[in-house]
Amino acid sequence: MSEERRLQVLRAIVQDYVDTSEPVGSKALLDRHHLGVSAATIRNDMAALEEDGLIAAPHTSAGRVPTDAGYRVFVDKLAAIKPMSQAERRAIGQFLDGAVDLDDVVDRTVRLLSTLTRQVAIVQYPSLTRSSVRHIELVPVAADRVLVVLITTTGRVEQRIVASPVDLLGPAGEGLLARVRAEVGAVATGALLADAARGLSALPARLADGDEARLTGVVAAALADALVEEREERVVIAGTSHLARHGGEFTTSLGPVLEALEEHVVLLKLLGTASEQGSLAVHIGHENPHAGLHSTSMVAAGYGSGSDLVAGLGVVGPTRMDYPTTMAAVRAVATYVSRILDR
Amino acid sequence: MSEERRLQVLRAIVQDYVDTSEPVGSKALLDRHHLGVSAATIRNDMAALEEDGLIAAPHTSAGRVPTDAGYRVFVDKLAAIKPMSQAERRAIGQFLDGAVDLDDVVDRTVRLLSTLTRQVAIVQYPSLTRSSVRHIELVPVAADRVLVVLITTTGRVEQRIVASPVDLLGPAGEGLLARVRAEVGAVATGALLADAARGLSALPARLADGDEARLTGVVAAALADALVEEREERVVIAGTSHLARHGGEFTTSLGPVLEALEEHVVLLKLLGTASEQGSLAVHIGHENPHAGLHSTSMVAAGYGSGSDLVAGLGVVGPTRMDYPTTMAAVRAVATYVSRILDR
DNA sequence: GCTGGCACTCTCATGGTCCGAGTGCCAATC
């Protein structure tokens, strides 16, 4: 019994099951694939695959269905990622090119990925960690309130309003604010976010006493706070209605899946698993940490500006999904959105 | 047959049906409500209510179920909004108080509303239309690129990068940028957004020729563009998993509902129907414009800073929802989030 | 206008039967 053919049989089972969403029997396999052997042989192979835990029969006399482990083998050894057509690639690029700002890029990306794969799409906001401080602005909004604005090289803007211990609208206010800005700017501007946060936290200790020092202190604290706030933990989701298309296909109902999709922390962890740009991470069924996702699979990719990987994106669908096509779409979108961010 | 009692019967039917989610018969009504009349009388009343189109029987011999029109009457004439307990109000306030910025306020609001009502919650981002320009900042990011930042009184920040026709890193760059900023600032700062957009669009025509005028022109154009961009069209949704709890309760399956929830334009229109602060708009079943929402109801409220209504929030659930409680929760959250925005 | 009574209707749950798809195994064959 050749190992080789057994894997061919597994591949055929996965493909047929994805197509028909019905357990596939030995006879049906013969009709749709020309494997050159008889049904009885297929049955023997199937028995061996079942022994190995790669397929399972829902009940005694029905066809076989791939298990999570079966999909795993399929994805790792048997599936060639189906390349996208020239037209598709062009459409992706054009759609993303129309974005006007970062929010729009993320928004378009998630919608695109969802319609492309006809599945739930998830896109993480680009992370701050590898970017640096581009600019810091202080704006007085009242006598005792100053708006602190932080702009990073990825184009993200953070804002905080802090109470000022000094009257800012008085005659000295303008110059005072300029000096404070210069002070914090000297420490932070151009530095990586983590470094800037450290520098700003250390700043107050180095200052003399006085009103100006106190103002510098609160501003520095607000900035440091904004810097460490894990803003990249935001994700955007689209296409949940695609879940309904698979009806009762989930062993459990839709509820737990929708719940899991609201647990952004879990999603972020999964999205983060695609370690290198261009590579894909696939989490199948029970490999997922969250019980709500036990009947779903996730295909994730990293994306980012330049060589830095700043965030992840991916799709979630039933374990019975068309992996080659889905993986191709996720990879293509990750590539294009990275390109956009490079601008 | 007293008109009065007929409405009592309708109210009882709605309440029982919301409780049990099963068609309610004349007998069951007698057990749970002491209406002081016999089952036969109830039956007569029911027949009249059915005649009026306020209730319907799913099939010949089952109890009655309220129709959309029946719910409408219930909401308009029969339901008293159930006040929230002191503890609940305090919990709402405390939860929202912890927010650090606008995104966080919206995020917390939607999650709160969803858990409170155990339904899908929708929150619209505060609109720009009634706010004004607080500050404009220009930051050179390369010799020929300038980052234009617009800050509004609601704390929203818009950003655009524009190409500069002038070398900004040269010796004259700094002063040039300051003059341009003063120019656009004079037109826009403090003005209502719509007015600022008009003023900025008109600005280039009033300028002399030259590099500085050209730079002012592109900056003003970018700002005007940012101002008119309908940024308040963003909505955030949470709690879709609550939909699954109602299982097959929707006449149609979950799919169309989830689809409708992705059509933000539709949601925005519905959210916008609560005209005055403190008032609630309720859209029941087929009153909704989108077919996907025909088996759901939406309860919406406006919220805003001060006396200005800047955005809407609400929940979507099955038509068979507990209107008094839901309406109380929506109103309470709208009130508290308005208070937070006032800070 | 309200009430009790009664015949009627329709859904739903139960249980039995049948059919077919698909398996597992075995003896024969290459």
Place this chain on the structure above:
DNA sequence: GATTGGCACTCGGACCATGAGAGTGCCAGC
């Protein structure tokens, strides 16, 4: 030793009939 054809067996799902129960509509009487 792997492959094949054949065959008995199993099990789930569709189909049908039946009965119970809930609820109605209507009518005659108060």
